[in-house]
Amino acid sequence: MEILDIKTSNREELIDITPLLMDFVKSTSVSNGILFIYSPHTTCGITINENADPSVKSDIIQKLKDIIPYNDRYTHMEGNSDAHIKTSLIGNEIFVCIENSDIVLGTWQGIFLAEFDGPRTRKVWLNLKYT
Amino acid sequence: MEILDIKTSNREELIDITPLLMDFVKSTSVSNGILFIYSPHTTCGITINENADPSVKSDIIQKLKDIIPYNDRYTHMEGNSDAHIKTSLIGNEIFVCIENSDIVLGTWQGIFLAEFDGPRTRKVWLNLKYT
């Protein structure tokens, strides 16, 4: 298992980690397989979405804030229930396919760490399996 | 990697792709393994739900429209921010298990392409791994 460290700068943000994942894949000898990407956190997920127009990222963050506000009738006393709920909805893990030592993504796709309770230093766990 | 082409007919709909996936699995020599199903799009996901009563599909689509309306305070100018947000919530990838050259699903489960910005021709990427 490979571990990435990602520094986040805001309470909520999507951070494009695609270049870091590409570097990792190229550093291995695996040319074809599946890359498993996993957030070991409960207030920070992983998602795939458009990496061309940054307004897509801010619209995702804003709509999640509308649906799951920071302040509500929460019982968890740490003040980050919204972040836990968002993480279960977005998910904390994804897989992508590897071909010719490259991550195969759709034209507009990037892979994002979804920070919901930052700023913090987050881990991302990577597992690459041969085909 | 195998690629399916799926034509969608509406802006938002769930399309049962289970039969196409079954055909693909039977066309291979893999009898036991895991099938990875991936949407390379950012406004179109993959989900598993009931394929018996079609009203389940329409209730999912309608509730997502209620929560994430087409018109809102979005900043992305292409008019499909709702579709991007829904895709990150539903997810763009799933895995299912293969046994005896068949996809093993629960009694009521089907595998759906979740179109949120159609009609378009969509791709679904398939990767089948041996056990």
Added chain:
Amino acid sequence: MEILDIKTSNREELIDITPLLMDFVKSTSVSNGILFIYSPHTTCGITINENADPSVKSDIIQKLKDIIPYNDRYTHMEGNSDAHIKTSLIGNEIFVCIENSDIVLGTWQGIFLAEFDGPRTRKVWLNLKYT
């Protein structure tokens, strides 16, 4: 494929199945790999979140009820459309990494069956793949 039976006690609840999954992994001879965890149901998902403070579980359940109420303009006549919608949002499958015959989780993470239409006896399907 290994099958777990999980009895749920309420219409909606998160049940920590981590100990059962740990037992399963230890009962196999696989020391390193990936465990695929799959709910074959359409009104019951799988999610990873905090297993320390039980109020996180209740906040997740309550917020999902707020967003997707039991009674609404649903067309599905079985009275559980909310459960179907929640299952597609939370997802019905996850993977976790196995190292040294143990499930590798983040400090606060547990793996939960997300019951949305109980009480019932639910199945969880497990597939463990060697690295």
